[in-house]
Amino acid sequence: MASELNQQRIIDEFLRCFRKMIMEPELAGELVRIAKEHINEPDAYNIIAQEVSSQTTLKITDEHTDADRMFINLLIEVVKGDSNLY
Template identity: 45%
Template sequence: MSIAEIKNKERVINELLRFIRKVLVEPDISEKALEIARKHFNEENAEVLIAEELTSTTNVKIPIEHSDADRLFLELLVDVVRDEKALY
């Protein structure tokens, strides 16, 4: 593994840790994020729609150019909602 790959993984981990801290400090973010994901998960470009609404309605700011950590978080939201729907 190259130094650049290691640095990139460290950056993604640090970004995810900052986000997790934000969610732990403001637990309403988690429920709001899931609510938004439920609304958009079946739409084309679901991750983009979720990111835009999260950015406009919470203090979670996901830029237009999603980082690796942003993509992981958005994919996780969609997966959680799909798992919820599969249970019913």
């Protein structure tokens, strides 16, 4: 039961993020820009998370939730995948 509640919480957090991205179309471009800017830095994951939180309307706490980790990792993978296309 606790696992199901945790999964639902993660899904709910993701949905809030996607809603924000739909309501603020420029947000997606800003997220990609931040990730591209920091993808090759040491500790890129934490730097990207901090920059996303400080430069956009998406707020990521210092103690990352499972949804935060999944989102940042997805963002990194999208940017890496995009760079592999060229």
